[in-house]
Amino acid sequence: MKKRITIIEDNPIIREGFAAVVNSSALYEVCGQYACCEDALKNLHADAPQLVLMDIDLPGTNGIEGTIQIKKKRPDCIVLIITVLEGSDKVFQSLCAGAGGYIVKNSDTEDIVKDTNEAFSGGAPMSLHIAKMVVQSFNRAQDSPLSERETSVLRGIAEGKSYSKIALDLFISKETVRSHIKNIYQKLAVNSKADALKVAGSHKWIS
Numbered sequence: 001m002k003k004r005i006t007i008i009e010d011n012p013i014i015r016e017g018f019a020a021v022v023n024s025s026a027l028y029e030v031c032g033q034y035a036c037c038e039d040a041l042k043n044l045h046a047d048a049p050q051l052v053l054m055d056i057d058l059p060g061t062n063g064i065e066g067t068i069q070i071k072k073k074r075p076d077c078i079v080l081i082i083t084v085l086e087g088s089d090k091v092f093q094s095l096c097a098g099a100g101g102y103i104v105k106n107s108d109t110e111d112i113v114k115d116t117n118e119a120f121s122g123g124a125p126m127s128l129h130i131a132k133m134v135v136q137s138f139n140r141a142q143d144s145p146l147s148e149r150e151t152s153v154l155r156g157i158a159e160g161k162s163y164s165k166i167a168l169d170l171f172i173s174k175e176t177v178r179s180h181i182k183n184i185y186q187k188l189a190v191n192s193k194a195d196a197l198k199v200a201g202s203h204k205w206i207s
Contacts, residue, residue, distance in 0.1 A: 041069055051120065
Protein backbone atom coordinates (compact mmCIF):
# COMPACT_ATOMS: atom_id res chain seq x y z
CA MET A 1 0.00 0.00 0.00
CA LYS A 2 1.30 3.43 -0.93
CA LYS A 3 2.13 5.91 1.81
CA ARG A 4 -0.14 8.95 1.91
CA ILE A 5 1.25 12.46 1.48
CA THR A 6 -0.46 15.84 1.82
CA ILE A 7 1.00 18.92 0.13
CA ILE A 8 0.44 22.42 1.55
CA GLU A 9 1.87 25.08 -0.79
CA ASP A 10 0.25 28.32 -1.93
CA ASN A 11 2.10 28.46 -5.26
CA PRO A 12 0.00 26.24 -7.59
CA ILE A 13 2.89 25.55 -9.97
CA ILE A 14 5.17 24.35 -7.17
CA ARG A 15 2.32 22.45 -5.51
CA GLU A 16 1.40 20.61 -8.70
CA GLY A 17 5.07 19.95 -9.42
CA PHE A 18 5.55 18.25 -6.06
CA ALA A 19 2.29 16.35 -6.53
CA ALA A 20 3.48 15.03 -9.89
CA VAL A 21 6.74 13.84 -8.34
CA VAL A 22 4.92 12.11 -5.47
CA ASN A 23 2.33 10.44 -7.68
CA SER A 24 5.00 9.24 -10.11
CA SER A 25 6.57 7.20 -7.31
CA ALA A 26 5.61 3.58 -6.76
CA LEU A 27 5.79 4.15 -3.00
CA TYR A 28 3.70 7.29 -2.45
CA GLU A 29 0.42 8.95 -3.36
CA VAL A 30 -0.98 12.44 -2.81
CA CYS A 31 -4.00 12.32 -0.54
CA GLY A 32 -4.55 16.09 -0.44
CA GLN A 33 -3.33 19.34 -1.99
CA TYR A 34 -3.95 22.69 -0.29
CA ALA A 35 -2.99 26.34 -0.70
CA CYS A 36 -3.29 27.04 3.04
CA CYS A 37 -2.99 25.28 6.39
CA GLU A 38 -6.55 26.07 7.39
CA ASP A 39 -8.04 23.92 4.60
CA ALA A 40 -5.54 21.13 5.17
CA LEU A 41 -6.29 21.00 8.88
CA LYS A 42 -10.04 20.75 8.20
CA ASN A 43 -9.42 17.60 6.14
CA LEU A 44 -6.53 16.16 8.14
CA HIS A 45 -8.57 13.34 9.65
CA ALA A 46 -10.16 12.36 6.36
CA ASP A 47 -6.91 12.58 4.39
CA ALA A 48 -4.96 10.69 7.08
CA PRO A 49 -1.53 11.63 5.69
CA GLN A 50 1.59 9.86 6.91
CA LEU A 51 3.74 12.75 5.72
CA VAL A 52 3.02 16.42 4.99
CA LEU A 53 5.06 18.61 2.67
CA MET A 54 4.59 22.05 4.22
CA ASP A 55 5.51 25.43 2.77
CA ILE A 56 7.11 27.56 5.49
CA ASP A 57 5.72 30.89 4.22
CA LEU A 58 1.96 30.61 3.83
CA PRO A 59 -0.89 33.13 3.95
CA GLY A 60 -2.76 32.94 7.26
CA THR A 61 -1.35 30.18 9.40
CA ASN A 62 2.33 29.83 8.46
CA GLY A 63 4.18 26.56 8.10
CA ILE A 64 5.69 26.66 11.58
CA GLU A 65 2.33 27.09 13.33
CA GLY A 66 0.76 24.63 10.91
CA THR A 67 3.38 22.05 11.86
CA ILE A 68 2.55 22.50 15.54
CA GLN A 69 -1.15 21.93 14.88
CA ILE A 70 -0.60 18.90 12.67
CA LYS A 71 1.71 17.26 15.22
CA LYS A 72 -0.92 17.82 17.93
CA LYS A 73 -3.61 16.15 15.85
CA ARG A 74 -1.42 13.46 14.27
CA PRO A 75 1.77 12.99 16.36
CA ASP A 76 3.10 10.21 14.12
CA CYS A 77 2.73 12.24 10.94
CA ILE A 78 6.05 13.43 9.50
CA VAL A 79 6.22 17.07 8.43
CA LEU A 80 8.86 18.18 5.94
CA ILE A 81 9.21 21.91 5.38
CA ILE A 82 9.34 23.20 1.80
CA THR A 83 11.46 26.33 1.67
CA VAL A 84 13.73 28.54 -0.38
CA LEU A 85 15.06 30.19 2.77
CA GLU A 86 17.66 28.70 5.10
CA GLY A 87 17.60 31.30 7.88
CA SER A 88 18.70 29.86 11.22
CA ASP A 89 15.73 31.29 13.13
CA LYS A 90 13.17 29.58 10.93
CA VAL A 91 15.20 26.37 10.88
CA PHE A 92 15.26 26.19 14.66
CA GLN A 93 11.61 27.26 15.04
CA SER A 94 10.48 24.62 12.56
CA LEU A 95 12.43 21.84 14.26
CA CYS A 96 11.08 22.92 17.63
CA ALA A 97 7.59 22.85 16.14
CA GLY A 98 8.11 19.22 15.19
CA ALA A 99 9.32 19.37 11.59
CA GLY A 100 11.31 16.32 10.59
CA GLY A 101 13.49 18.07 8.02
CA TYR A 102 13.57 20.29 4.97
CA ILE A 103 13.13 20.05 1.22
CA VAL A 104 14.39 22.96 -0.87
CA LYS A 105 11.89 24.13 -3.50
CA ASN A 106 14.29 23.88 -6.42
CA SER A 107 15.34 20.33 -5.56
CA ASP A 108 15.67 17.80 -8.37
CA THR A 109 12.96 15.15 -8.69
CA GLU A 110 15.38 12.46 -7.49
CA ASP A 111 16.29 14.52 -4.41
CA ILE A 112 12.63 14.99 -3.45
CA VAL A 113 12.00 11.24 -3.55
CA LYS A 114 15.31 10.57 -1.77
CA ASP A 115 14.48 13.03 1.01
CA THR A 116 11.01 11.52 1.39
CA ASN A 117 12.49 8.02 1.59
CA GLU A 118 14.96 9.23 4.22
CA ALA A 119 12.20 10.77 6.33
CA PHE A 120 10.17 7.55 6.30
CA SER A 121 13.27 5.55 7.26
CA GLY A 122 13.75 7.63 10.41
CA GLY A 123 16.16 10.23 9.09
CA ALA A 124 15.82 14.00 9.00
CA PRO A 125 16.58 15.26 5.50
CA MET A 126 18.16 18.71 5.35
CA SER A 127 21.00 20.42 3.57
CA LEU A 128 24.48 20.33 5.06
CA HIS A 129 24.22 24.11 5.54
CA ILE A 130 21.06 23.73 7.63
CA ALA A 131 22.45 20.79 9.60
CA LYS A 132 25.54 22.80 10.52
CA MET A 133 23.42 25.72 11.73
CA VAL A 134 21.30 23.41 13.86
CA VAL A 135 24.35 21.77 15.42
CA GLN A 136 26.05 25.13 15.97
CA SER A 137 22.98 26.43 17.78
CA PHE A 138 23.47 23.75 20.42
CA ASN A 139 26.33 23.85 22.93
CA ARG A 140 26.20 21.09 25.47
CA ALA A 141 25.95 22.27 29.08
CA GLN A 142 27.61 20.50 32.00
CA ASP A 143 24.29 19.74 33.71
CA SER A 144 23.03 17.53 30.88
CA PRO A 145 21.27 14.35 32.08
CA LEU A 146 22.39 12.57 28.92
CA SER A 147 25.42 10.34 28.71
CA GLU A 148 28.15 11.06 26.18
CA ARG A 149 26.88 8.28 23.91
CA GLU A 150 23.27 9.47 24.21
CA THR A 151 24.43 12.98 23.35
CA SER A 152 26.22 11.62 20.28
CA VAL A 153 23.06 9.82 19.18
CA LEU A 154 20.93 12.93 19.63
CA ARG A 155 23.54 14.99 17.79
CA GLY A 156 23.28 12.53 14.91
CA ILE A 157 19.52 13.06 14.81
CA ALA A 158 20.05 16.84 14.80
CA GLU A 159 22.39 16.40 11.83
CA GLY A 160 19.69 14.56 9.91
CA LYS A 161 21.25 11.12 10.03
CA SER A 162 19.20 7.92 9.84
CA TYR A 163 19.40 5.33 12.61
CA SER A 164 21.54 3.16 10.35
CA LYS A 165 24.00 5.99 9.69
CA ILE A 166 24.22 6.85 13.41
CA ALA A 167 24.89 3.19 14.21
CA LEU A 168 27.60 3.03 11.56
CA ASP A 169 29.29 6.24 12.76
CA LEU A 170 29.26 5.16 16.42
CA PHE A 171 30.17 1.50 15.73
CA ILE A 172 27.04 0.21 17.42
CA SER A 173 23.98 -1.70 16.25
CA LYS A 174 20.78 -0.09 15.01
CA GLU A 175 18.94 -1.64 17.96
CA THR A 176 21.42 -0.03 20.36
CA VAL A 177 20.66 3.31 18.74
CA ARG A 178 16.95 2.71 19.35
CA SER A 179 17.73 1.81 22.96
CA HIS A 180 19.68 5.04 23.44
CA ILE A 181 16.82 7.04 21.93
CA LYS A 182 14.36 5.36 24.30
CA ASN A 183 16.61 6.34 27.22
CA ILE A 184 16.84 9.90 25.88
CA TYR A 185 13.05 10.13 25.75
CA GLN A 186 12.79 8.92 29.36
CA LYS A 187 15.48 11.26 30.67
CA LEU A 188 14.07 14.31 28.88
CA ALA A 189 10.43 13.32 29.51
CA VAL A 190 9.51 13.53 25.82
CA ASN A 191 7.85 11.28 23.24
CA SER A 192 9.40 12.35 19.94
CA LYS A 193 12.69 13.26 18.29
CA ALA A 194 11.44 16.80 17.69
CA ASP A 195 10.65 17.28 21.38
CA ALA A 196 14.01 15.79 22.40
CA LEU A 197 15.78 18.28 20.12
CA LYS A 198 13.65 21.10 21.49
CA VAL A 199 14.48 20.29 25.12
CA ALA A 200 18.17 19.62 24.44
CA GLY A 201 18.43 22.75 22.34
CA SER A 202 16.82 25.00 24.92
CA HIS A 203 19.27 23.73 27.56
CA LYS A 204 22.24 23.67 25.18
CA TRP A 205 22.90 19.98 25.84
CA ILE A 206 24.21 19.24 22.32
CA SER A 207 27.48 20.60 20.98
